[in-house]
Amino acid sequence: MAMVDALGNLVRFVLMPGQRNDLMGVRPRIDGISFDALLADKAFDANWLRAAIFERGAKAVIPSRKNRKTQIDFDAEMYKWRHLVENYFAKIKEFRGIATRYDKTDDSFRANINLTATLIACR
Known part of the structure; x- marks a missing residue:
């Protein structure tokens, strides 16, 4: 799960277990960050998240689920x-090690994401 700013630069990211919903990782990621709007896809359509964003005085730009x-x-x-x-995910996938999940451990994959983010920011 990744958060980018209005220019498409990485702000925060976290590796989530494959069997875990990304929605569970949102609350700790938005703590300590100020924003005017949070843009997310339908997977993040939850009443508690909308309420948390509203309490911060921000706007939730999240389409509703069909159900x-x-x-x-x-x-x-x-x-x-x-x-x-x-676009950010497309940029990091330009790096072969990221795109093919070449790293065997979470720590080395996380380190490669940080390195890749640094290289992208330097472009």
């Missing part, structure tokens, strides 16, 4: 900027 009884409106124009996250 939600009452669909919640979101800013579709602002949501288009979520492509910056997808």
Whole structure:
């Protein structure tokens, strides 16, 4: 799970277990970061997350899941900027070791992500 800023630069990331929902890793990632809006996909559509974002005075730009009884409106124009996250993942996958999950341990993979993020930021 990765968070990028408005320019598409990595802010924070965490490796989540494959069997774990990414939604569980959101609360610790947004602590200590100020933002005006949080853009996320449908997987992050949860009432508690929307409430936490609202309490911070920020805007939740998250489309509702299909199975939600009452669909919640979101800013579709602002949501288009979520492509910056997808672009970041495309950038890190340019590095063969990241794209092929070459590292055997979480620590070495995490180190490679940090190294890759540094190289991307220096471009």
